Amino acid sequence: MNPAVSPDIYLQKTSITSSFSSISFTSQHRQLFRQLSLLFRYPTTHPRKIIENIVPIISNISDEGKQLIQRFKEMSESLSVPQLQECYSDLLDMNPHFHPYVGAQLLGESYKRSIFLIKLKEVYRENGFEPPMNELADHLAIILEFISMSQNVDVTRELIEDALIPALNKIVDESNLSIENALMGTNPIKNPYVYLYFLLRKVVIKLISSK
Numbered sequence: 001m002n003p004a005v006s007p008d009i010y011l012q013k014t015s016i017t018s019s020f021s022s023i024s025f026t027s028q029h030r031q032l033f034r035q036l037s038l039l040f041r042y043p044t045t046h047p048r049k050i051i052e053n054i055v056p057i058i059s060n061i062s063d064e065g066k067q068l069i070q071r072f073k074e075m076s077e078s079l080s081v082p083q084l085q086e087c088y089s090d091l092l093d094m095n096p097h098f099h100p101y102v103g104a105q106l107l108g109e110s111y112k113r114s115i116f117l118i119k120l121k122e123v124y125r126e127n128g129f130e131p132p133m134n135e136l137a138d139h140l141a142i143i144l145e146f147i148s149m150s151q152n153v154d155v156t157r158e159l160i161e162d163a164l165i166p167a168l169n170k171i172v173d174e175s176n177l178s179i180e181n182a183l184m185g186t187n188p189i190k191n192p193y194v195y196l197y198f199l200l201r202k203v204v205i206k207l208i209s210s211k
Contacts, residue, residue: 029207030148030183037144039196040100042158043084047076062206075192091193103138105167127152168201
């Protein structure tokens with residue numbers, strides 16, 4: 001275990017994550033992570049083109065994932081860009097539970113998170129990735145973009161196992177939202193970006209559970 005990218009309170013393995021090394025991280029997976037990274041950025045244009053790119057990829061990976069991106073598509077189509085920006089800010093910026101910063105989700109605003117950010121930047125640099133200067137290194141969009149281009153399977157595996165999955169589990173499990181009920185039309189979710197968190201967790205778990 002390389003502690004460089006592992007928040008130390010989440011080092012324990014699970015039966016789900018232990019199978020990651022046995023799967024092939026394909027170009028299709030990389031493209032999907034790249035497109036998802038764009039959706040987790042603050043929207044400056046309507047995301048319909050990004051959604052169009054995701055739909056055929058996710059359709060080959062997960063039926064529920066297809067339903068989730070379809071629901072995000074339906075909700076976003078009824079909203080203007082300013083309205084989508086408001087939805088994004090309300091959930092990802094103003095709601096601490098849904099903050100898209102992996103280190104903050106796992107370690108809080110602490111010294112440990114600062115160390116995690118430093119180590120994460122080192123990993124990026126060592127693997128030829130230059131994140132944007134205007135965003136913190138542990139933002140979901142940045143991590144997903146790195147995963148989409150990284151050729152270092154060991155680093156990718158550890159980042160997913162020890163940071164991404166625990167953070168997504170924390171966000172989704174503590175949201176007290178039932179995606180099954182939402183997809184069936186009961187207890188509807190009002191912010192489309194909630195669906196992205198469920199979608200991303202579904203994609204990651206499906207990926208690492210593949211044999």
